Amino acid sequence: MKPVRVGICGLGTVGGGTFNVLTRNADDIARRASRPIIVEQVGTRRDNPQCETAGVKVTRDVFEVARNPDVDVLVELIGGYDVARELVMTAIENGKHVVTANKALIAVHGNEIFQAAHERGVIVAFEAAVAGGIPVIKSLREGLGANRIQWLAGIINGTGNYILTHMRDEGRAFDDVLAEAQALGYAESDPTFDVEGIDAAHKLTILASIAFGVPLQFDKAYTEGISRVTADDVEQADQLGYIIKHLGISKRTEKGLELRVHPTLIPKERLLASVHGVKNAIAVMGDAVGPTLYYGAGAGAEPTASAVVADLLDVARDITTEHHYRVPYLAFSGIDEADGSLPILPMEDIVTAYYLRLLAVDRPGVLARVATILSEQGISIEAIIQKEATEGELVPIILMTHRTREQQMNEVIRQLESLADIAGPVTRIRVEALDENE
Amino acid sequence: MKPVRVGICGLGTVGGGTFNVLTRNADDIARRASRPIIVEQVGTRRDNPQCETAGVKVTRDVFEVARNPDVDVLVELIGGYDVARELVMTAIENGKHVVTANKALIAVHGNEIFQAAHERGVIVAFEAAVAGGIPVIKSLREGLGANRIQWLAGIINGTGNYILTHMRDEGRAFDDVLAEAQALGYAESDPTFDVEGIDAAHKLTILASIAFGVPLQFDKAYTEGISRVTADDVEQADQLGYIIKHLGISKRTEKGLELRVHPTLIPKERLLASVHGVKNAIAVMGDAVGPTLYYGAGAGAEPTASAVVADLLDVARDITTEHHYRVPYLAFSGIDEADGSLPILPMEDIVTAYYLRLLAVDRPGVLARVATILSEQGISIEAIIQKEATEGELVPIILMTHRTREQQMNEVIRQLESLADIAGPVTRIRVEALDENE
Incomplete structure (x- = not known):
């Protein structure tokens, strides 16, 4: 089958790594994709890229890559929001598939980008945008x-x-x-x-x-x-x-x-x-x-390149299919298929356990006053530890609570900070069991 | 798009789990596959299957499923080598895609099965055959x-x-x-x-x-x-x-x-x-x-079912494509594409580090004799520990070596076991660094 022709935009750490991996493992990659994957053009303003680009067309205008009729897939590795967004949208308009490592772009402009790609029938792949080389x-x-x-x-x-x-x-x-x-x-x-x-x-x-x-x-x-x-x-x-x-x-x-x-x-x-x-x-x-x-x-030149090239493999395999993409971009393809019934909860409504660290004046009854505040909010205490005090010094109190709503905890912290016995702000760190042996 | 019609053969633990997951998560699965995945027929000789099969055609002859023109994908969950092999080959002959959790079948008869599937242009998927639900x-x-x-x-x-x-x-x-x-x-x-x-x-x-x-x-x-x-x-x-x-x-x-x-x-x-x-x-x-x-x-009804259904999702997505499968079965599709230049090494040729445990008579010079045998085979010792002996008892000696060829270690063990100071067989356990922080 004929090669898939790639245009790489951005030749920094990840761009250089992608170029090098595509070159070094070309045979294995061609076998897995059932066709070669070749770099047709590179868009970079760097004079000293991190790889040997001899024999590859190089342009200083990344938009030239997005419009190049000989490029099947644009790889966006320039980073940032604005130029990257325009570059990706231009590539999509020109019927090119897109592979990107740009998490900011996808998180902020993804809905718009995927909708445009969905309508144009092209792939936008972004494995490299999350956790580098981990698939x-x-x-x-x-x-x-x-x-x-x-x-x-x-x-x-x-x-x-x-x-x-x-x-x-x-x-x-x-x-x-x-x-x-x-x-x-x-x-x-x-x-x-x-x-x-x-x-x-x-x-x-x-x-x-x-x-x-x-x-x-x-x-x-x-x-x-x-x-x-x-x-x-x-x-x-x-x-x-x-x-x-x-x-x-x-x-x-x-x-x-x-x-x-x-x-x-x-x-x-x-x-x-x-x-x-x-x-x-x-x-x-x-x-x-x-x-x-x-x-x-989760980062680095070649780990990230590993994910970029895995996406290119998917593109190479899918490009022959009727719909050009077989796997939805996210869990869905068009935004109208997304689950609108599941709202993102405001932070006040999350439920978790808490670690609190307070600095208290070493006076009798301080622990009791602290415990009472939690109890009044219906929060169970798993552990409460008062450290040994040196004469006249503030003494740290460590609290571990059972699970409760963040809103209750906000109220507890407000009341604790208003106690005369407690000095300065209360440190709050959330606690999760996350049992992977369940 | 029209549904993908599945025939499940075997309704034990994994079969029951697969049936239940397909039923319970039908909506999510249909969204991800862009089409429903439905159970058309079940082949089982069980009178009390682990799931509610009401409304589904059940046959006691699994080969009926492999020939059923209304079945698109046969899910082989009967286990074993012989009947399973015949069942899968019959399904392939009848142009059906196959999903299996049968590691023994794939490891032993896989080359033949994939070649037949390759020629017939059907998918054989086996994510569930290795490590259960882990993709x-x-x-x-x-x-x-x-x-x-x-x-x-x-x-x-x-x-x-x-x-x-x-x-x-x-x-x-x-x-x-x-x-x-x-x-x-x-x-x-x-x-x-x-x-x-x-x-x-x-x-x-x-x-x-x-x-x-x-x-x-x-x-x-x-x-x-x-x-x-x-x-x-x-x-x-x-x-x-x-x-x-x-x-x-x-x-x-x-x-x-x-x-x-x-x-x-x-x-x-x-x-x-x-x-x-x-x-x-x-x-x-x-x-x-x-x-x-x-x-x-790595096992269990629903974890394994998770992998079986993931394969069904892949089949549902690929079934519309020209070639019916976009990803090679293994790293390659036809056996002729496999890398024949990489032989499997005989065990004598592997290189690793070793832990040895010997029981020695507590006599002066025994450690020196042991160390000499390793030294003569060119093996460096990382640690050697002689435990405290009680009067007249055999004393355990623990050895950790640097990396060496298994053949050298076999010779060392042969010589150690022939020493008059050493009682009984030498215990050998291989040692691997496997550094995941590299």
Whole structure:
């Protein structure tokens, strides 16, 4: 069969990796796709790309690739929202299939992009947009297609996990490890997207849409970063048998869908607790299959390229079919097929357990006053630990609660902070059991 | 689009589960497949099937299903080699697509079955044949399609892992835990297939064929069970920082392919070491993606049904296409496309590290004699531990070696066993690093 001709836009880390993998493993890839996959054109403004492009047409205008009649598939690796959106829409208008690693683009503009692709009858594939090389999109959309998904929870930002791993292993502070991660190139000079959870929320939005069949609703995701997690919280969690991970969590409940990114205490014996450094992993609970987990590199040149090329393989296989795409983009193809009956719950309505850390004046009765506030809100306490006080110092109180509604917990924290015995703000970290041995 | 009509043969645990999942999640499944998937006929000799078949045609002759012109896809869940083979071949002759959970059938008769299916232009799907509900076939064949696979290693027999988990957690003997597993229904009354590694070798054969593009060669797999692992070995391994797991391992080397199932010491901090009880997990190392891992339930009614129905979804999507199948059965479609240049290595040629346990007479110089034998075979010792002896008793010596060829180790063991200082046979368990953080 004739080759599939690819136009790669963006030749940075991932673009260079994609070019190299396509070249190095060309024979294996052709066998699996039943046809060769060749790079027809590259669009880049870089003068020193990360790969050997000799023999390939290079243009500085990425839109030329989107209009090139000799390109079957445009690979969008330029990143960002605006130019990427215009580039992808132009490619679709020109009847090209699209492969992208751009999570921000899909999470924010996906509904519009998929609708346009649906109408034009082209594929838009984005395995590389979530968790790098881990085939989690394919696993969720196809491999677990028999299931009603109950929940998913993932470590889907490598930078955040790198920081939390080193804070725990070395007892260091957030700022200290962040500075090191920046020096090593694991964190951007502006780390906001990673450490404040925006990147994870992009990915979670995409995963939830596939798992639950709902439209992409990034604006409704609750997003809390790890920048306020202290070395002390990490240490307290450890003593209680937990580890703090930055998780993206989406759960189906009777009232709607939870969609939230925040630091989370999980029991040490969970597989997710053993995911270290920049690695990613996603746990998915289906009604038939039970708990499953997918682990691997969440970023990097070749891991991400692995996912980009897997999408190209799918395109190469599907391109001969009548409808050009056999698998819906998300859990559905046209937005009108999405499940509109499952609203994203406001954060006040989620239900989870909590870890609280308060600093109290060491006076008789303080524990009783704290316990009374929780009791009045109907919240059961699993554990309450008051640390030894040195004369005159504030004493930390650690609380672990049973599951309750976030709204009740907000009220508890408001009342605790208004107690004369309690100094400063109350630290609240959510706790999830996430039992993968169920 | 018109429904896909399924004929289910075999209505035991997995058949009943498949029927129930298809019924319960019919709406979600139809949305994902873009068409309904309905059960047209069931072939079973059971009078009390595990599901409510009211309204479905039931026959006691499974071959009637294979010839029924109203059946598009035959789901083979009767198990075994001979009747299953005949049933599947009859279905293929009659132009039906086939979905099967039968690992023995695929591992032993797969080359013949896929060739027939290839010629007839029908799909044969078998996700459920390996690791139950974990979508590892799809992940390997499609999700990691960009990669040259370097190795894979999996806990792919739940019964064996259940036994090893309880031996370790409770310090119990193999026979003791096996008896309990049989009483609980986790092990068959004849446990040979599970505990002697035959079931795992079937699954490993299939995984290796997909990962490395080689023909199915079950007869060349090295198969060693867990029945000779002692509570003492489990304890020694633990003290050395290892856990014993029953692994299926396949590695690409310059000379050929390693294909082996045996008890294996792996470092405790590996994710595979945290896979407990009847759960399965497969680690896969690709040249681009790096290390990945897939975890979930390896058996059971609904987990296996999850994989069967995922295959039905693929069939429902592919059935409209020109070629009827878009993804090759294994890494290739026709056997002539398989990689014949990669032979399966004889066990003597594999390279790994070793744990040895010997019982020695407590005489001066015995450690030196043992060390000399290894040294003469060019094998480096990583650790050698001689336990405290009670007067007149045999003293255990534990050895950990660096990596060497199995042939050298066979010679070492032969010489050790011929020493007058050494009593009885030498215990040998292979050791693998399997670093998923690489």
